[in-house]
Amino acid sequence: MNIHFPLKTVFASKKSKIIMGAVVAVLLSAGFYLTTANPLDTSIQSSSQEVLGVNNGPSVLKISGRDTQKTITSQPLEANHPFNAIAPMWEETRADNQNRTVEIRVSSDGTDWTRWMEIDAVKSVRGNDPMAGVTYMETPIFLEGSHFQYRVTLQRNSPDEASPRITDMKMTYLDSRKSGIQKATEAVSALGKKVFAANGGPNIVTRSEWDSPDPNGDKFQGDSPYWPPTYNDTEQIFIHHTVHSNQQSNPEEVVRAIWDYHAKTLGWGDIGYNYLLDHEGTIYEGRYGGDHVRAGHVRDYNKGSMGVAVLGCFQSDSSTCQELNDGNVTPPTDATLDSLSTLLSWKTTSFEIDPQTTHQFCDENGNNCLNLPTIAAHRDAGNTTCNGDLFYDKMDSIRQDTADKNSNNPWGYAARLTNFKVVDLSGDRSSQVTMEFKNTGTQTWSNSTNRMLLKTDSPRGEGSDFQGGDWLDSQTPAVLNENSVDPGQTGSFTFKWARPSGAFGRYYEGVRLVSENNVTFNNHYGTHLKVFCSFGYTDNPRPNGTIIRNPDNGKIFLLENGKKRHLTSPLAIRSNRLSSRKVVNITKRELSNLSDGDAIKIGEGTLVKQKSGNKIFIIDKTSSGYVKRHISSLKAYHTFDLDDAPTYQVSQRRLDSYSDGPAVYASSDIPDGLVFTSSDTHRIFRAEDGKKRYITHPNVLGSHGYKRRRDVRRVSQGKIDALTSGNSLSTLRTGTTVTTDDSPKVFAIDTDGTTDVRRYIVTPRSYTKAGFRWKDVMTIGSGMLENYDSGETVACHK
Known part of the structure; x- marks a missing residue:
């Protein structure tokens, strides 16, 4: 899903290869667009396929009866298209890496299969994660195929312990391989990598050079709030491995696959690593935004850290690494390690990090502080085997090699951006900013001899549409303010950004430091400039369906027909297929201006039981209010296909607050609130007021919070025919x-x-x-x- 803003076509992106700069996100309030047919990534084919409830398989994976362990193996499943990378994801309850094992295997023909590969899963690796609550892989497994299977093993300590559960499992697979025509241009691309490399740092393959569908970070923004770049001083570096062969024939396809998985499948809008390296030592630019931009690679510890991933799988006892490397798992190559220490030398010099010390590094809220080496592995701060034992054994030598290179002072021109300005051009036509850089190299900067200039980021010498009136020219915002800046001192550049007439949207404008003797720093910095409310608009009514609360009140309400309806409990929210993650805080005044509607209790069709008893009830809503209906027998339970329906425990007091309705027998009509179909029809209905309402479209079903495999009950055709038809349910929620x-x-x-x-x-x-x-x-x-x-x-x- 791609978010873009229309004047991007007017103020066309002029970035091709950002060598060093402070990327300035000039955010202008705008008309808002979201494009789902993404023309930018047509060469990457990606699909997500639900795998539970398929071919008569279970819709919920759990341990039944008195067993303490259960292994569930799926039937072979065929993908919708060939793939070269694959990853499962799922939701789980009472399950983690200790009592749950997920494995997959793939095949190109459905006959010859790889070995079973165990999934090294994480629950989240970045803040504000659109996939919060979902367990997924950090990167997909890079294997070619067209068929797949999964195998899940669940354990519990005793039969009396509640079973771990896995639901909503999907398999995402993608094809990032290039066409023959694209491959024929790789020699030209390789030449470009050398031609456009800057002389202030190591050669880096830019996003455009590895064929990122979003080379400038401004076209594809994902399904999340487009993960706007935020910046913090970098104090920590984390090293990762990926789930790929240690000797890739086309590493750029791997980088593209990781980008697609992070940006689209996980909904982040961009890749989660700042840099990546392959087995030949080639360095690839990762997350757009340059130095100090917060990426997504270590849960809770992304703020103030940089993530570097080496393509390969280096855990010697991992079934996945064994399969990917034909049984011969090896450490990273010498070329990779040399290039890695060079990259780390360059960055630790710019960031003023001692590569051989340890320090206290805290999470994004300043808590859960860890005593870490400044160059650490992912496993040092997370429950994972990353970066693999064969790579982890090299960490001490990597730190030493980095320090040795730093001692030779190889970086004459290096800088660290020391202030992160927020610029808002929503109201004012222009805004003056001062950008400050600390000289972390060995050369003195000057504003008279070989002047130090702040330039636009385009190597082709193009200007910026946001040029202020005080610029030296269309390509040069400013010259160094100070007469000279010695190593260790801070220099500044003052200039104005101006909003072009009629512009609106969200823009990134890049700049770079260049001395007049043509030395360009190969540092790519950034700063986040934030947009506020759109000028020219007033507050219109909030949409119905918004979930609201005032923090001082604490109660949560659903806004419906201009009234606030109290959601009486967390179960009331969940059972009515709403989400507490979507709660909007409003002022006490706005809340008091809303009249009260009827309270919303546990949703009809929900199964509940008292904590101390065995009776199960289904909630119904009648003209006189909510009632509970006892499901009278196991036969009734099976008749209405309630075996896998979630059942919630409630207190006796809450249960007693519902009047008793008529019991549910096997001979009863389908209870209100159930969504159902039969083996004789493809139609799906909802029972309401003793009638069946035909749900006219899958989008209507989904908008009301239902998932076909999880929520649709399968009943007999006779039960369906016994209900009178009501009006069709054809409108979105x-x-x-x-x-x-x-x-x-x-x-x-x-x-x-x-x-x-x-x-x-x-x-x-x-x-x-x-x-x-x-x-x-x-x-x-x-x-x-x-x-x-x-x-x-x-x-x-x-």
């Missing part, structure tokens, strides 16, 4: 955000009190402040969208 394949605009489905409408979302800030999440945007057909009249725009909320 209020609060659903949508886009279409042929239009990049994003809308919220809402109601104006009499009919459902579509409301255009004006800006990204409008989107996030309304409580929406990028991962929830649904792609629908343009015909479905046209069924809704246009309503008020959703403007920025303060």
Whole structure:
């Protein structure tokens, strides 16, 4: 899913190879677009396929009966297209790396299979993770195939212990291989790597050179809040390995696969490493934004750290590493280690990090401090085997080699950006900034002889559309303010950014340090400039479907038809298929201005049981209120396919708050609230008020929070025929955000009190402040969208 802003076509990106600079994100409030048909990455084919409940397999993986261990092996499954990288992901309850093992194997023909490969899984590696709550791999396994299988082993200590559970398992596979025409240009690309390498640091393959679908970090932004670059002084470096062969024939395809997996599958919008290296020692530019940009590679410890990944699998006892390397797992090559220490020497010099010391490094909230080497492995700060034992054994020598190279003072021109400015051009036409750099090299800077200049980032000498009136020329924002800056001192550059007439959107503008004797620093810095509310817009009503609270009150409400409806418990939120992650804090005044609607209790169709008893009830909503209906027998339980339906324990007091409704027998009609189908029909219905409502489209089903394999019960056709037909359920749930394949605009489905409408979302800030999440945007057909009249725009909320 690709977020872009329309004037990018007017103010075209002029970045080709950013060698060094302070990347300035000039954020201008804008009309907001989200494109799902991504023309930028057509050479990378990616799919995610649900694997539970397929071919009569289980929809929930768990231990049944009195067993303490269970292994579930899937049938062979065929992918929708050939792949060269694959990764599973799932949600789990009471499961972790100690009591759960997930393995996969692949095949190119469905007959000859690789060995089973154990998955080294993590739950999250970056803050504000769109995949929070999902267990996934840090990188996909790089293997070619067209078929796959999974095998899951679950354990518990005793039969009386609740079983670990795995749900919503998907297999993501992608093909990042290049066409024959693309491969024919690789010799030219290789030449370009040498021609455009700068002389202030090691050669680095830029994002455009490894064919990133988003070379400048401004076109593809993922399903999350486009992971805007944030900056902190770098104090720590973490070293990683990936799940790939130690001798890749085409490393750029691996880098592209990792980018696609991080940017699209995980919804981050970019790759999670700052740099990557291959077995020949080639260095690849990673996360866009340059030095000090926060990446995503070590959970809770990304702030102030840099992540460097070496392509390869270096854990000697790993079944995955064994398979990827034909049974011969070896350490990183000498070329890789030499290039790695050179990169680390360059960066530790710029960052003023002692590569041979240990220090206290804390998480992003300043807590959970660890005593770490300044150059550490991922495993030193996370529950993982990364970077593999054969690589980990080299860490001491890597630190020593880095220090030895630093002692030779190889970096005459090096700098560290010491201030991270926020520039907002939403209201003012221009804004003056001062960027400060510490001279961490060995050469003195001057503003008279071989003047030190701040230049635009384009090696072709192009200017910037955001040129201020005080620039020296269209390519030079400023000259060094100070007469001279000795090594260890700080120099500054003062200039203005100006907003072009009519511009709106979110832009990155890069600059670099260059001396007039043409020495260009091969450092790529960045600073984050933030946008606030769009000028010219006022606050329009919040969309219905927004979940709100005032922090002083603590209660959570659903905004519906202009009223606030109290969600009485966490289970009320969950069972009504809402998300507490989407809660928006509002002021006490705004909350008090909303009239009260009916409270929302546990959703109808939800199974509950008292903590101390065995009886199971289903919640129903009648004209007189909520009631509980006892499921009278195991036969009734099976009749309505409730075996795998989640059952929630509630207190006796809460259970007693529901009046008793008629018991549910095997002979009863389908209880209200259940979503169901039969083996005789492809149609899906919802039971409401004793009638069946046909759900007309999968998008309608999904918008109401249902997942087919998890929530749709399979009942007999006779049970379905016994219900009178009600009105079809053909409208998307209020609060659903949508886009279409042929239009990049994003809308919220809402109601104006009499009919459902579509409301255009004006800006990204409008989107996030309304409580929406990028991962929830649904792609629908343009015909479905046209069924809704246009309503008020959703403007920025303060």
